Amino acid sequence: MRGASSYAEACARHVWRVPAEYNIALDACDQWADGAGRRALVWDGADGAGETWSFDDLKRASDRLAGGLASLGLGRGDRVALMLPQTPEHAIAHVAVFKLGAVSVPLSRLFGLDALRYRLEDSGARALLTDSDGAGKARAIREALPELRHVVRCDRPARPDDAGALAFADLLARGVDGFTPVRTRAEDPALLIYTSGTSGPPKGALHAHRYLLGYNGVDYANNFFRPGDLYWSPADWAWVGGLLVGLLCPLAHGVPVLASAARFDPAGALELMARFGVTNTLLSATALRKMAVQVGDPRRDRLRLRAILSGGERVTPEIARWVEERLGLRINEVYGQTEANILVGENEPLIPPRREPLGRPYPGHEVAIVDDGGRRLAPGEVGVIAVRRGDPVIMLGYWNRPDATAAAYRGEWFLTGDLGAEDPDGWIHYKGRADDVINSAGFRIGPAEVEGCLLEHPAVEQCAVVGVPDPTKGEAVRAFVLLAPGHAGSPALADELGAHVKARLGAFQRPRDVEWVDELPMTVSGKIRRAELRQRSLTTTPARDEPAASPGAWGRRLSDAIRAALETGDLTGARRLALEGDGQAKSLGTEYTLMVRGLGITLRVLLRLLGELPPREALPALLRRFRSDLAAVATRAFTAPEAHAAVDDLRRLAANTAATKAAAELALTVQLVDGAEALFLAEQARLARDVLQALDAGDAARARALVDEKERAQYVPLHDRLIRFMAEVFGWVLERLGPDGLLRFHRAAAEGQRAGFEKWERMGPAEFARASAFLLKQHMGHVEVREDDEKFTIEQAPCGSGGRLRLAGAYAGPAALPVVEARGPLTAGEASLPVYCSHCPVWNGLAPLEWFGRPHWVFDRPSRPDGSCTLHIYKRRAGAPAAYAAALGVAGGSH
Numbered sequence: 001m002r003g004a005s006s007y008a009e010a011c012a013r014h015v016w017r018v019p020a021e022y023n024i025a026l027d028a029c030d031q032w033a034d035g036a037g038r039r040a041l042v043w044d045g046a047d048g049a050g051e052t053w054s055f056d057d058l059k060r061a062s063d064r065l066a067g068g069l070a071s072l073g074l075g076r077g078d079r080v081a082l083m084l085p086q087t088p089e090h091a092i093a094h095v096a097v098f099k100l101g102a103v104s105v106p107l108s109r110l111f112g113l114d115a116l117r118y119r120l121e122d123s124g125a126r127a128l129l130t131d132s133d134g135a136g137k138a139r140a141i142r143e144a145l146p147e148l149r150h151v152v153r154c155d156r157p158a159r160p161d162d163a164g165a166l167a168f169a170d171l172l173a174r175g176v177d178g179f180t181p182v183r184t185r186a187e188d189p190a191l192l193i194y195t196s197g198t199s200g201p202p203k204g205a206l207h208a209h210r211y212l213l214g215y216n217g218v219d220y221a222n223n224f225f226r227p228g229d230l231y232w233s234p235a236d237w238a239w240v241g242g243l244l245v246g247l248l249c250p251l252a253h254g255v256p257v258l259a260s261a262a263r264f265d266p267a268g269a270l271e272l273m274a275r276f277g278v279t280n281t282l283l284s285a286t287a288l289r290k291m292a293v294q295v296g297d298p299r300r301d302r303l304r305l306r307a308i309l310s311g312g313e314r315v316t317p318e319i320a321r322w323v324e325e326r327l328g329l330r331i332n333e334v335y336g337q338t339e340a341n342i343l344v345g346e347n348e349p350l351i352p353p354r355r356e357p358l359g360r361p362y363p364g365h366e367v368a369i370v371d372d373g374g375r376r377l378a379p380g381e382v383g384v385i386a387v388r389r390g391d392p393v394i395m396l397g398y399w400n401r402p403d404a405t406a407a408a409y410r411g412e413w414f415l416t417g418d419l420g421a422e423d424p425d426g427w428i429h430y431k432g433r434a435d436d437v438i439n440s441a442g443f444r445i446g447p448a449e450v451e452g453c454l455l456e457h458p459a460v461e462q463c464a465v466v467g468v469p470d471p472t473k474g475e476a477v478r479a480f481v482l483l484a485p486g487h488a489g490s491p492a493l494a495d496e497l498g499a500h501v502k503a504r505l506g507a508f509q510r511p512r513d514v515e516w517v518d519e520l521p522m523t524v525s526g527k528i529r530r531a532e533l534r535q536r537s538l539t540t541t542p543a544r545d546e547p548a549a550s551p552g553a554w555g556r557r558l559s560d561a562i563r564a565a566l567e568t569g570d571l572t573g574a575r576r577l578a579l580e581g582d583g584q585a586k587s588l589g590t591e592y593t594l595m596v597r598g599l600g601i602t603l604r605v606l607l608r609l610l611g612e613l614p615p616r617e618a619l620p621a622l623l624r625r626f627r628s629d630l631a632a633v634a635t636r637a638f639t640a641p642e643a644h645a646a647v648d649d650l651r652r653l654a655a656n657t658a659a660t661k662a663a664a665e666l667a668l669t670v671q672l673v674d675g676a677e678a679l680f681l682a683e684q685a686r687l688a689r690d691v692l693q694a695l696d697a698g699d700a701a702r703a704r705a706l707v708d709e710k711e712r713a714q715y716v717p718l719h720d721r722l723i724r725f726m727a728e729v730f731g732w733v734l735e736r737l738g739p740d741g742l743l744r745f746h747r748a749a750a751e752g753q754r755a756g757f758e759k760w761e762r763m764g765p766a767e768f769a770r771a772s773a774f775l776l777k778q779h780m781g782h783v784e785v786r787e788d789d790e791k792f793t794i795e796q797a798p799c800g801s802g803g804r805l806r807l808a809g810a811y812a813g814p815a816a817l818p819v820v821e822a823r824g825p826l827t828a829g830e831a832s833l834p835v836y837c838s839h840c841p842v843w844n845g846l847a848p849l850e851w852f853g854r855p856h857w858v859f860d861r862p863s864r865p866d867g868s869c870t871l872h873i874y875k876r877r878a879g880a881p882a883a884y885a886a887a888l889g890v891a892g893g894s895h
Contacts, residue, residue: 002219002224004350006350007350007351007360007363010350010363011363011364013363014216014363014364015364016213016214016364016392017213018186018210018213018392019186020185020186021183021184021185021186022184022185022186022209022210022213023098023099023181023182023183023184023190023209024095024098024190024209024211024212024248024252025062025095025096025098025099025181026181027212027213027252028095028098028212028248028251028252029055029058029059029062029095029251030055030059030181032055032251032254033054033055033056033058033059034055034056035056037054037056038054038055038254038256039052039053039054039055039256040053040054040055040057040058040091040251040256040257041053041058041088041091041256041257041258041259042230042256042257042258042259042276043087043088043258043259043260044258044259044260044261044262044272044276045156045261051088053088055254058088058091058092058095060177061088061092061096061172062092062095062096062099062179063096063099063175063176063177063178063179064171064172064173064174064175064176064177064179065092065093065096065168065171065172065175066096066097066099066100066175066179066181067174067175067176067179068170068171068172068173068174068175069096069097069100069102069127069171070100070175070179071171071174071175072127072149072150072171073149074100074102074126074127074150075100075101075102075182076100076101076102076182076184076188077101077102077103077189078100078102078103078126078127079102079103079105079123079124079125079126079192080093080097080100080102080103080104080105080125080126080127080128080129081105081106081107081119081120081123081125081127081128081129081130082094082097082104082105082106082107082128082129082130082238083106083107083108083109083111083116083128083129083130083131083134083238084109084129084130084131084134084154084237085109085131085261086236086237086259086260086261087154087156087259087261088259089129089154089156089168090154090237090259091237091247091251091257091259093129093154094237094243094247094248098181098184098190098209099179099181099182100181100182101181101182101183101184101188103189103190103191103192103206104190104191104192105119105123105125105191105192105193105194105204106191106193106237106238106239106243107119107120107194107238108236108238108239108506109130109131109133109134109236109238110236110506110507110508111137111505111506112501112502112503112504112505112506113137113140113141113503113504114453114456114504114505115449115504115505115506115509116137116138116141117141117144117145118201118202118449119194119202119204120138120141120145120148121144121145121147122194122201122204122399122400123192123204123399124147125145125147125148126147126148126149126150127148127149127150127151127152128148128150128151128152129152129154129168130151130152130153130154131153131154131155132153132155135151135153135165138151139151139165150166151165151166152165152166152167152168152171153165153166153167153168154168155168156261184209185209186208186209186210186213187208187209187210187396188208188209189206189207189208189396190207190208190209190211191206191207191211191243192204192205192206192207192399193205193207193239193240193243193338195337195338195339195444195446196437196438196444196445196446196449201446201448201449201452202446202449203398203399203401203404204398204399204400205338205339205395205398205399206395206396206397206398206399207395207396208396210392211244211392211393211395212244212248212249212252213392214342214364214365214391214392214393214394215244215245215248215249215341215342215393216362216363216364217334217336217342217343217344217345217362217365218244218245218249218250218309218334218342219249219253220332220345220347220350220351220362220363221307221309221332221334221342221345221346221347222280222307222309222332223306223307223332223347223348223349224347224349225250225253225254225255225280226279228279229250229255229256229279229280230255230256230257230258230276230277230278230279230280231246231250231255231256231257231258231278231279231280231281232246232257232258232259232260232272232273232276232278232280232281233245233246233281233282233283234260234264234269234283234287235282235284235442240337240338240341241282241311241312241341241442242282244341244342245282245309245311245334245341245342246282250280255280258272258276258278260272264287266287266290266291266293266294266295267294267295269283269287269291270291270295270298270299270303273303273304273305274299274302274303274304277304278303278304278305279304279305279306279307280305280306280307280308280309281305281307281308281309282308282309282310282311283308283309283310284310284311284312284313284441284442285310285312285313285314285315285316285319285442285474286313286441286442286473286474287442288310288315288319288322288323288331289316289319291322292318292319292322292326296326297326298326298327300326300327300328303327305327305329306329307329307332307348308323308327308329308331308332309331309332309333309334309345310331310332310333310334311333311334311335311336311342311345312439312442312444313439313441313442313474314333314430314474315331315333317355319331320353320355330348330352330353331353332345332346332347332348332353332359333345333346333353333358333359334346334359335358335359335385335428335430336393337416337417337418338395338444339394339395339408339414339416340387340391340393340394340395340414340416341393342362342393343361343362343365343367343387343391343393343416344358344359344360344361344362344365344367344385344428345358345359345360345362346359346360347362354427356429357423357427357428357429357430358420358427358428358429358430359427359428360426360427360428361426361428364391365387365391365393366387366388366391367385367386367387367388367428368386368387368388368413368422369381369382369383369384369385369386369420369421369422369428370383370384370386370410370413370415371383371384372384372410373410374386374410374411374412374413377421377422379421379422379423379424380421380422380423380424381421382419382420382421382431383419383420383421384415384416384417384418384419384420385415385416385418385419385420385428385430386410386413386414386415386416387413387414387416388412388413388414389409389412389413389414391414394414417437418430418431419431436466436467436530438465438466438467438475438477439467439474439475440467440470440473440474440475440476440477440508441473441474441508443508443509445467445477445508445509447464447465447466447530449505449509450465450477450479450501450505450509450511451463451464451465453500453501453504453505453509454479454481454497454500454501454511456500456504457496457497457500458484458487459481459483459484459487459493459496459497460481460482460483460484460497461482461483461484461485462481462482462520463479463480463481463482463520464479464480464520464528464530464533465477465478465479465480465511466478466480466530466533466534466537467534468512468513468534468537470512476512476513477509477510477511477512478511478512478513478514478515478537479497479511479513479514479515480514480515480517480520480533481497481514481515481516481517482516482517482518482519482520483516489514489516493514494511494513494514497511497514498510498511498512498514520533521533
């Protein structure tokens with residue numbers, strides 16, 4: 001509450017004031033239309049054209065449109081669907097529908113034909129206001145929609161009328177100024193917004209006019225609206241966040257809204273906000289992540305931003321830190337859902353943002369953590385996040401689904417379906433989704449709709465979809481498909497299924513990966529066990545020639561997507577894919593650095609440990625002589641003849657002493673490893689950059705040729721070459737330093753690595769298992785993950801290194817080095833050493849934690865002679881193995 005000095009005071013003073021009669025249009029428009037000409041809408045057209053609409057203009061246009069719609073026979077309770085971009089016509093249409101007493105049905109322009117048909121049919125919409133693209137979709141499905149009487153085209157600029165479609169301007173001409181709004185009660189329906197379904201088709205959440213009154217959290221999350229504010233969000237007005245938070249709430253506070261028809265682009269969004277002086281914005285975590293990756297350091301001095309809201313997906317600490325450092329703001333995260341939105345969040349003056357919790361319930365919203373029976377749980381206990389019945393933001397119910405509505409309540413509590421816990425201070429902590437909704441880039445995707453679409457394809461006998469971790473979107477869709485008789489799985493069929501879903505439902509619901517299965521896991525009642533499939537998704541390779549996370553497979557998917565866009569003449573889409581590809585390459589590169597940085601540190605330590613090095617000035621001179629050859633190595637990843645020649649020449653030149661040879665070999669290796677990270681990023685991003693340049697020049701033919709050329713060349717299998725090279729290096733280390741020196745080397749290397757991997761320690765065992773499996777899959781191929789009450793077990797297939805090194809001869813045996821436990825016979829005089837696993841990204845990340853006895857989960861990683869291994873991640877914390885800790889002279893054992 002404004003004027004309160006504390007959160008407790010704001011809660012104590014809050015009182016809901018919901019009048020018997022209330023209409024959203026009067027609050028969001030007419031109350032501000034006092035003839036003073038205050039701004040309501042600022043429009044940035046796609047062609048550079050711009051307009052400013054006052055509240056008086058908005059009232060006049062919405063009055064006329066309401067009259068025009070009434071002339072078509074539309075009135076109280078009729079559903080009117082809106083499928084439009086961010087334009088003045090879109091805002092006018094919502095206000096007009098509310099004035100008419102009708103029900104607005106927002107629909108996304110991303111919907112394919114099946115998704116659109118279902119929502120129009122289920123809602124019983126009598127009219128659709130859309131653009132020319134939407135009118136074309138409606139025309140294709142019109143015969144299946146007998147209740148859809150009118151299609152109104154709202155193009156900018158106006159286009160020739162389609163047969164059977166009305167023009168927006170004609171409807172305005174039918175109306176008159178001064179339309180008298182239909183008198184509505186606060187409980188009368190106003191909005192029908194479709195949310196994702198998990199066990200059936202999407203459900204329509206029906207909201208009353210009072211819905212807007214319950215959105216007091218938006219004022220809090222904006223650090224309280226002020227005179228002079230200007231609001232903008234790229235969020236689609238078809239979604240509850242974009243429509244309520246990004247349009248209707250600011251208007252209800254007299255704050256003008258910037259509307260833009262441009263497709264979201266990170267640099268373009270920052271430029272837009274700077275050009276128009278935007279002060280408040282709602283940005284998804286995905287949008288912020290793209291800004292951080294693709295823009296990095298924006299011109300902060302040009303921005304007037306004072307409040308950033310984010311919701312729909314969690315903001316990572318890295319993104320929050322980037323916003324604080326580069327934009328000088330702290331993000332106010334908000335939490336809610338279509339059925340009951342903006343319940344919990346933050347506010348700079350009263351609820352200062354914290355990194356981990358969602359926030360605190362906004363004043364007036366009674367939010368609790370309850371069990372399945374509706375019993376309120378104690379602080380710290382995990383249960384379902386619930387809001388008390390009677391809150392203005394709770395929906396009237398699911399459209400034509402009374403059973404589903406009743407199931408959403410437990411006594412006095414409306415259940416959100418999200419899991420959470422409340423700490424002793426009243427902060428709500430998010431613990432995951434209780435159902436199977438997939439949250440991808442802020443879109444909530446119901447698996448049932450995607451599965452239904454896939455089942456329409458003749459090659460699919462049975463299927464299931466789940467969400468899998470995605471470095472850019474948070475989650476992506478993965479499909480498990482049981483093929484119909486006569487069909488065989490292939491990358492081409494996987495692409496065909498993806499295109500099938502994209503055409504019928506929309507690109508955002510398209511499966512990123514497809515896995516062919518012989519059967520789907522089922523419960524005894526015949527329901528799909530999605531939790532098992534999500535766990536399996538950590539371990540299996542999708543239907544592609546290479547693992548999904550590998551550079552080659554990622555590059556091929558990008559190639560395919562750009563080629564498809566070019567073949568359809570979609571230069572804008574190809575350009576967007578190239579930009580997104582560049583960003584995703586950087587995101588994948590951050591995971592890859594776990595390996596290459598660890599190797600770089602290890603080799604530097606080894607150089608310091610060698611006793612006899614050439615003079616400081618000699619080694620740089622030696623390397624400068626072969627600078628051109630080293631450059632060839634850096635660009636060709638050890639594949640060019642010059643690179644091999646450089647290694648051979650360097651070895652010959654440095655053969656005068658063993659120490660000089662060692663120093664030269666290792667110094668060269670350091671150079672190569674240092675270049676590995678940059679090489680990885682360059683190889684992944686090169687296609688995106690080159691295609692982008694071609695598209696900027698308008699040369700579609702060159703863009704296609706570049707894609708074809710890269711497809712033939714594929715991506716450099718850097719990891720395998722690096723493993724082989726490192727095997728030679730570590731073999732040399734063992735030969736020259738011996739077991740004692742090797743132990744000293746590992747101890748020093750671990751000390752050097754420890755600081756670089758502190759983030760592992762902050763993870764819980766489940767998150768740790770997911771991260772470990774991701775890295776192993778990315779770099780080593782197939783892995784399998786199992787879970788029991790005690791631990792997670794990750795089984796890694798042979799990594800291609802050819803097995804562990806074995807030491808023959810006099811050695812004390814494995815007692816001093818029990819980290820690697822032999823699986824398979826060892827001949828007399830042999831012992832298994834952990835040196836060969838030092839190339840492994842997970843080993844490099846975990847070893848410092850084991851060796852130094854710091855709190856961790858992993859203390860058992862037996863390896864096998866074929867290069868495979870088993871990684872145990874225990875659910876209780878433990879220290880370093882006692883024997884190995886004793887050998888290093890550090891504390892160990894369980895904590």
